Amino acid sequence: MTKEQIILYSPLILLILIFFWTVIVYNGLVVLKNQVKNAWAQIDVQLKRRHDLIPNLVETVKGYASHEAQTLENVIKARQTAINIDNVKDKAVAENALSGALKSLFAVAENYPELKANENFLQLQEELTSTENKIGYARQFYNDAVLNYNNKKEMFPSNIVATIFNFEHRDFFEADVSEKTAPQVKF
Amino acid sequence: MWQQIALNKRNSCILLTIMLLVLLSVGASFGILTSYFLCIDDNVSIVQIIHSAQNGILIALIVWIILFLVAVTNGKNAILALNQAYKLPKESHRILENVVEEMSIAAGMPKPPEIYVIDTPMPNAFATGLTPKNSAIAVTTGLLTELNRDELQGVIAHEIAHIVNRDTMYMIYAGIMIGSIVLLSDYGIRYFRHGSFKSTRRSSMSGKSDIILLVICIVLMILAPVLAQILYFSISQKREYLADACAVQYTRYPQGLATALMKIYNSLYVFRDADKITSAMYIVHPLDYEIQHKNTYSMFGNLFSTHPPTEKRIEILSKMAGADFNAYNEAFKKVSHSRKNILKREFLHGVQPLEIVTPKHKETIINPTNAVFAAGMMLTTGKQIQKEKIIDEDFKIRKRQAENIIWKANDYIFKECSCGTKFKIPQEYKGQQIKCPHCNSIINVENS
Known part of the structure; x- marks a missing residue:
């Protein structure tokens, strides 16, 4: 190979290398983005499930504790607001409010022994507690995925590809402050 | 998390490759041995030896491929059938179904594993399956009876961790390898015994080198199964610790798993029906029970033990100050009084600290460290204290729920x-x- 040929071909080889590198980074970003998407879908499924369970719960409680109208009203309202919100940040706030309203409903239920013994109520309680747990675990997983994705998107040199192809920034699904400061366990 | 899965896969691959080499050498010696006793010709040339070794390797590969195909298509079901596990009928135990779903979400599994139930009062559980998509968890009715929700969650998290970390996959593949090695060496040794009678007339063997070759082949045949098992056990203890650490990471609640292990460990029932081949898969080794309780850990026992001592696992869990891998590693160092890490450095690097989260619907839980001593007391004083301790209202309800599953399954x-x-x-x-x-x-x- 003569000198001239090397000079002629080297930009071409460089271009091909850059192209392959871009493809690899792009695909990596897409994988991470899909992970975030799937994780969010999981949260969404659980939130919807909770929304579906609440009317049943309200009906059951009504039969035993009709003069707790205010608490019931709060739950229904919180559910209504949560259903109508689409973006991640506001949704987190609305869903946390709903969690709070449900918590006070279950606290109220403690005062009604008959309600507490009702099989239907017990079942709903198990389902709602479990759904609440699932939301928590899905959030853990979603936030891990978002962290992975955002890191890759912002770090050099993959951020070049991310900017060119316009990869969006994703928000964390924040837990409620009171939920975060769990009591320290001592031995 | 992804990192640890990748590392586990790589380690499994290395070990399986070594096992494959062992299998192939067993195959080669099998070929040489059989050719020796089948051929009448006294003068065996090098070419013939190589040829018979090749045949042996071919036989080994065929055995392996057949077992492999059986395991891939039917391995999970065969293991479940061996342990007499029923498929959990839908809606028959909502708590168990919910707990499994919760943990599979926490571990980011594509879909929750199938749930099976084994009808025995001994509390225990295991997981199996080649991929997270096609996996199963089996629990005993005793487990559902004796553990409360939080403890059950700890056990299920441990099993899910085995699936996600691909330990169940490794288990099945390694099982095939060991199975084919044992099969071949068994036949080879039998041939040798049989053949040696016939070949007495060939006592004037064709030379020293032939005898040396024969001896090497026979020694290899005898040692190979033991070697394969040592290879297999070399990582299974570490995997147990890792699964415990992962379980805490998923649940953020080490006491749940700790008290669960304690209850399983102290359970009065011995799982005599447990299948010998698959017993290593359980969360606490069911047939190890007596060894563990007598505390007789000889050197030999440790080498062939798939599980670390349960007391140690409980102690580590109860000394954890957080819910992340670092906290587990620190607790391990404290308990074993050593500076050696139990988790790989790659796992510990850049871990975000996680706090322990006590469940909101907290039930009365005994302090696990004290409970270990209490458990020791109970063992010496006999059955009665234990019985009094566990029979409460919840216990009866849980027992009925667990029994109903078996009725429904039938x-x-x-x-x-x-x-x-x-x-x-x-x-x-x-x-x-x-x-x-x-x-x-x-x-x-x-x-x-």
């Missing part, structure tokens, strides 16, 4: 009389009438 019809008596009726009584023994009223068993 297609019994559930009926309630107007006086409140609950019946479980066999299928044969379909379309007939039965009489309630309490209130004498007649109950129709519908055909549906």
